[in-house]
Amino acid sequence: MSDEPTETPEAADETGSVVERTQRELPSWERVRESELFxxxxxxxxxxxxxxxxxxAPVISGVLNGYQDLATLILIWGIFAMGFNLLLGYTGxxxxxxxxxxxxxxxAAGVFSAQVSSSPVLVILAGTSFAALSAWILGFISLRRGGxxxxxxxxxxxxxxxxxxxxxxxxxxxxxxxxTGVQLGKLFGVFQLRYPVPMLDWLVGTWKYVLVGGVAVxxxxxxNRILHSPYGMVFRAIRENDQRAxxxxxxxxxxxxxxxxxxxxxxxxxxxxxxxxxxxxxLSSFYWTTxxxxxxxxxxxxxxxxxGPILGAGIYxxxxxxxxxxxxxxxxxxxxxEWLTLVEEPVVLLDGFGAYWHLILGLxxxxxxxxxxxxxxxxxxxxxxxxxxxxxxxxxRLGGGR
Amino acid sequence: MSVLAEVLTxxxxxxxxxxxxxxxxxGLSIILGxxxxxxxxxxxxxxxxxxxxxxxxxEINVTDGKLADWGYTPIGLEWGFLPALIIVxxxxxxxxxxxxxxxxxxxxxxxxxxQILLTFGLAIVIQExxxxxxxxxxxxxxxxxxxxxxxxxxxxxxxxxxxxxxIAITATVVVLVYGLIEYTDFGLVVRAGTRDAEMVExxxxxxSRPYLMVFGVGAALAGVAGVVGGPLxxxxxxxxxxILVPSFLVVVIGGVGSIAGAVLGGIxxxxxxxxxxxxxxxxxxxxxxxxxxxxxLARPQGLLxxxxxxx
Numbered sequence: 117m118s119d120e121p122t123e124t125p126e127a128a129d130e131t132g133s134v135v136e137r138t139q140r141e142l143p144s145w146e147r148v149r150e151s152e153l154f155x156x157x158x159x160x161x162x163x164x165x166x167x168x169x170x171x172x173a174p175v176i177s178g179v180l181n182g183y184q185d186l187a188t189l190i191l192i193w194g195i196f197a198m199g200f201n202l203l204l205g206y207t208g209x210x211x212x213x214x215x216x217x218x219x220x221x222x223x224a225a226g227v228f229s230a231q232v233s234s235s236p237v238l239v240i241l242a243g244t245s246f247a248a249l250s251a252w253i254l255g256f257i258s259l260r261r262g263g264x265x266x267x268x269x270x271x272x273x274x275x276x277x278x279x280x281x282x283x284x285x286x287x288x289x290x291x292x293x294x295x296t297g298v299q300l301g302k303l304f305g306v307f308q309l310r311y312p313v314p315m316l317d318w319l320v321g322t323w324k325y326v327l328v329g330g331v332a333v334x335x336x337x338x339x340n341r342i343l344h345s346p347y348g349m350v351f352r353a354i355r356e357n358d359q360r361a362x363x364x365x366x367x368x369x370x371x372x373x374x375x376x377x378x379x380x381x382x383x384x385x386x387x388x389x390x391x392x393x394x395x396x397x398x399l400s401s402f403y404w405t406t407x408x409x410x411x412x413x414x415x416x417x418x419x420x421x422x423x424g425p426i427l428g429a430g431i432y433x434x435x436x437x438x439x440x441x442x443x444x445x446x447x448x449x450x451x452x453x454e455w456l457t458l459v460e461e462p463v464v465l466l467d468g469f470g471a472y473w474h475l476i477l478g479l480x481x482x483x484x485x486x487x488x489x490x491x492x493x494x495x496x497x498x499x500x501x502x503x504x505x506x507x508x509x510x511x512x513r514l515g516g517g518r
Numbered sequence: 519m520s521v522l523a524e525v526l527t528x529x530x531x532x533x534x535x536x537x538x539x540x541x542x543x544x545g546l547s548i549i550l551g552x553x554x555x556x557x558x559x560x561x562x563x564x565x566x567x568x569x570x571x572x573x574x575x576x577e578i579n580v581t582d583g584k585l586a587d588w589g590y591t592p593i594g595l596e597w598g599f600l601p602a603l604i605i606v607x608x609x610x611x612x613x614x615x616x617x618x619x620x621x622x623x624x625x626x627x628x629x630x631x632x633q634i635l636l637t638f639g640l641a642i643v644i645q646e647x648x649x650x651x652x653x654x655x656x657x658x659x660x661x662x663x664x665x666x667x668x669x670x671x672x673x674x675x676x677x678x679x680x681x682x683x684x685i686a687i688t689a690t691v692v693v694l695v696y697g698l699i700e701y702t703d704f705g706l707v708v709r710a711g712t713r714d715a716e717m718v719e720x721x722x723x724x725x726s727r728p729y730l731m732v733f734g735v736g737a738a739l740a741g742v743a744g745v746v747g748g749p750l751x752x753x754x755x756x757x758x759x760x761i762l763v764p765s766f767l768v769v770v771i772g773g774v775g776s777i778a779g780a781v782l783g784g785i786x787x788x789x790x791x792x793x794x795x796x797x798x799x800x801x802x803x804x805x806x807x808x809x810x811x812x813x814x815l816a817r818p819q820g821l822l823x824x825x826x827x828x829x
Contacts, residue, residue: 210631257811260818261770263630264556268766269814275763276807283800404763408638415635475646482639485632486624 152340155422159336163191163329168319181438184321185393189437190430191332192389197413197425198339199382204411205419206343207375208355210267212407213274216254217380219402220277221247221387226295226397227288234301236327240388247384248377250277255376259369262358271404278402295397303327328389335385340422342378351375383410412481418491427493432477440473526674528796529789534681536788537688538750541743542761543768543780544695545736551775552712552732555622556630558637558762562644563617563737565758567610567744569648572659572753574602575745583653599662599745603687606745607738614737618730641758649755656752684746691742695735696777708732712775767810773823782821 148154170182196218203209225243233239258269281289289295302308307323320326342348350371353361362368391397400406409432417428488495546560572578577594580586585593621640625633660666661680668676699705707728710718718725743761751757764787772783787806794802813821 204631208629208631210634212634257814260814264550264634265770267556267631267634268770269810271763272767272770272807272810276804279803279807282803284804286800405759408642411635411638472646472650475643475650478639478642478646482636482643485635485639489632 150344152337152344155340156333156337160333163333164320166191166329167321167325171321172318180434182434184325186433186437187321188325188328188393190426190433191328192386192393193410193413193429193433194426195332195335195389196383196386196410197417197429198335198422199379199386200410201414201419201421201425202339202342202351202382203375203379204414205421205425206348206355207351207372208358209372209375210411211258211270211376211379212267212404212411213254213258213270213272213277214380214383214410215402215404215406216270216274216277217247217251217383218387218390218406218410219281219397220250221384222391222397222401223281223289223295225388225391226298229299229391230297234299236300236303236392239300239392240331240385243388243391244381244384247387248381251377251380251383252373255373255380259372259376271407274402274404274407278399278404281399281402289397289399292399294399298391298395298397300392300395324393328393331385331389335382336422339382343422347371347374412477414491416477416481416484416491418488418493418495420490421493421497424491424493428491431492435473435477440470442470520673523674524796527677528792530674530677530685531681532789532792533785534684534788535791536784536786537684538743538747538761539765539768539787540692540781540784541688541739541746542765543772543784544692544777545739546765547769547772547774547776547780548699548708548732549736550769552708553618553622553626553729555626555733556633556637557622557736558634559617559621559641559644560637560736560740560765561758561760561762562641563610563613563740563758564744564747564761565644565648565755566613567606567741568659568748568753568757569652569744570606570609570741571602571745571748572657574605575599575662576660578657580652582655584650585652599665602745603742607741610741610744611734611738613741614734615730617737618733622733623726623729641762645755645758652755654755656754659748659753661749680749684750687742687746691739692777692781695739698735699777704728704731764806767806769820771810771813771820773820776820776822779820779822 167184167187170180170187171184196214200211200214203211221243224246225239228242229239232242254270254273258266258273261269282291286292290297303323307326310322310324312322313320313326320329343351350361350366353364353366354368354371354375358368358372361371387401390401413428413432414425415428416431417426418424484491490497542560542564545563546557549555549557549560573594574597575594577592577596580591580593585591617640621636622633625636665680665683667679669679669682671677699708707718707723707725708731711725711728715725747761768780768783768787770783771786772779772781786809790805790809791802794805798805
C-alpha cells in the first residue's frame with residue numbers, strides 16, 4: 117500500500133497535509149476510497165452478499181460451486197490472515213507460530229463454553245483474550261531475536277503449544293481426539309445460531325453467518341483504523357527500516373511486541389469463531405502446518421494490503437475444498453454439466469487433477485513469492501494502475517486531461 | 519539392571535538421537551552462518567536423502583502414487599547400505615548445488631522473510647512431489663544386516679548395534695566437516711566470508727564458488743542424515759518437515775555458524791529428549807522447547823554463537 121500513489125503533490129506539501137485533506141470541498145474518488153466509512157461500508161456490503169453470490173446466485177454460483185459454510189469458513193480464515201498480515205505485511209515480522217494463537221483461542225473458547233458460559237459473544241471474548249495474553253508471552257520471548265530467528269522461534273513455540281495440547285494437557289484438551297465438548301447457546305440469548313435468518317435467509321443464510329460476518333466487518337474496521345492511525349504508521353516505519361525508527365526515538369521492541377499481540381488477538385478472534393463454527397476443536401489446529409497455511413494465504417493474496425490476505429484465504433480454501441474435488445481438469449466450456457457448453461465431449465487436460473491441489477498451490481505460492489511480492493491483490497492493483505495510466509495517456513493524447 | 523546401567527543407556531540413546539539432529543543442523547547452521555540464507559527446505563533435502571537411500575538400499579514395493587500407476591511397483595537397486603551411504607550424499611550434494619544456483623542465489627539480496635517464504639514453498643512442493651510419486655504411506659527402511667544385532671557393552675549390558683553405528687558415522691562426518699572448515703584453504707575463505715564477505719571480495723577472492731560448495735556440503739550432510747536416520751523412523755513424505763523444527767532449535771541453541779555449537783546443541787536436545795522420555799514421557803517433546811526458551815532468555819546468540827556473526 118505504501119508504494120501506491122495515494123498522495124497527490126499538493127497533499128504532500130510541507131504544511132500539514134491532514135488539515136488540507138479535511139478542508140477539501142469535493143473529495144476525489146481516491147480520497148473517498150481511502151475513507152474509513154467507505155471501507156467499512158463496502159466491506160459490510162460485500163460480506164452481506166458474499167454467501168449469496170458464492171452459493172446461490174444464478175450463473176455465478178453455478179460456476180463457483182461454492183456453498184454457504186465455505187463462505188463462513190473463508191471469512192473466519194480471512195480474519196486470521198488479515199491479523200497475520202498486520203504483522204508480516206505492515207511490521208515486517210514473519211511468524212510461523214500463529215497456530216498457537218488460533219489453536220489456543222479455539223481451545224480456550226471451547227473450554228470456556230463448556231465450563232463457564234455458552235453465550236457465543238462471551239466465548240469469542242474469552243478465546244480472544246487468551247490468544248492476546250499468550251501472544252504477549254510468546255512475543256516477549258521470541259522478539260529477543262529479530263529476522264529469521266524470530267520466524268524460527270515462533271515456529272518452535274507454536275510446536276511447543278501443539279505438544280502441550282497433545283499430552284501433558286490432554287486431560288483438558290482431549291489430546292489426540294481434539295476438544296469435543298463445545299457448548300453453544302443462543303446469540304444474545306435470542307437467536308439460535310444454526311437457524312436461518314427470517315426473511316433474509318436467501319441472502320445470508322443462518323445466524324451463524326450473521327455472527328461471523330458481523331465480527332469480520334468489525335475486524336476489518338479495527339484493522340483499517342489501526343493501519344491509518346499514527347500507530348500503524350510506526351509499524352510501517354519499522355518494516356521499512358527498524359534501525360532508523362529506533363534512531364528517531366521510537367521504542368521499536370515495544371511496537372513490535374504490540375503488533376505481535378494485536379495480530380495474535382486477530383488470530384484469537386478467528387480461532388474462537390472457528391470453534392463457534394464447527395463446535396469442535398481438532399488437535400491439528402495447533403500444528404505448525406496451520407501456521408503455514410495462514411502464511412500461504414496472506415502471501416498468496418498479497419501482504420501489505422488490507423484485503424489481500426482475505427482474498428488469499430478465499431483462494432486457498434476454495435482450492436482446498438472445491439478444486440480438490442475435481443477429478444479431471446478439462447478445457448473450459450467442454451463436456452456436460454456446465455452452464456455453457458461448446459463441445460459435448462470433455463477435453464481432458466489432466467487426469468486425477470484434485471490430488472495435485474497442494475502441489476499446484478505450492479507452485480503458485482513459489483511463483484508469487486518470486487514474481488509478485490505483493491501477491492494477487494497487488495497484481496490486481498498494478499493491473500488497475502496500468503489500465504488507468506493507459507486511459508490517462510489516451511485522454512492526454514486527445515487533448516483532455518485533468 | 520542397575521541404576522547406573524539405566525542412566526548410561528538413556529544417555530547413549532540421547533547421544534544417538536542427538537546425532538541425527540547434529541547432522542541436519544550442521545548443514546543448516548553453516549548455510550545460515552555463511553550465506554545468511556535461511557533454508558526452510560533443508561528438511562526436504564533430508565527427505566530426498568531418505569528416499570534416495572531407500573531406493574538404493576532395497577527393492578521397495580510401491581502400492582500407490584504415480585510410480586505405481588506407471589507400472590514401477592518394485593523399484594530400487596538392492597545394493598545395500600554402504601553404497602547408499604556413499605551415493606546419497608553425492609546425489610543430495612548435486613541437489614544442493616542446483617538449489618544454491620537457482621533458488622538461493624537470486625534471493626541473497628531479498629529480505630530474510632522472502633527467503634523463508636520461498637524455501638517454505640519449495641519444501642511444500644518437494645514434499646508433494648514425493649507424495650505423488652510414492653503415495654502417502656510409510657515404508658520401512660530396514661537397518662543393514664551387519665548392524666541389526668545387539669552388542670554387549672560393559673556396565674550397560676546389551677545395546678542395539680545400529681545406534682552405536684549412528685553415533686560413529688556422525689562423529690566421523692562431523693570430524694571431516696570440521697577439518698574441512700578449520701584446516702583447508704576452502705575453509706579459511708568460508709570462515710573469512712562469514713566474518714566479512716565484503717572484505718574477502720575486496721581481497722580478490724570470488725565468494726560465489728565457496729558459497730556454492732557450502733550449500734552443497736550442507737545439503738550432503740542432510741542427505742547423510744536421511745540415510746543414517748532412515749531406519750530409525752517410518753519413512754513417509756512428512757519426515758522432512760518433522761525433522762526441521764528440532765534441527766532449527768539445535769541451531770538456535772548452539773549458535774549460528776558454529777559447528778561445535780551445532781554438535782553441542784544437538785547433543786543437548788537429544789539428551790533432553792531421552793532423559794524426559796525416561797522420567798516424564800508426557801513432557802518429552804515439550805522439554806526441548808523449554809530448553810530452547812531458557813537458553814534464549816539467558817544467551818540470545820546461542821551457547822557458542824558470537825554476537826557479530828549472528829545478528
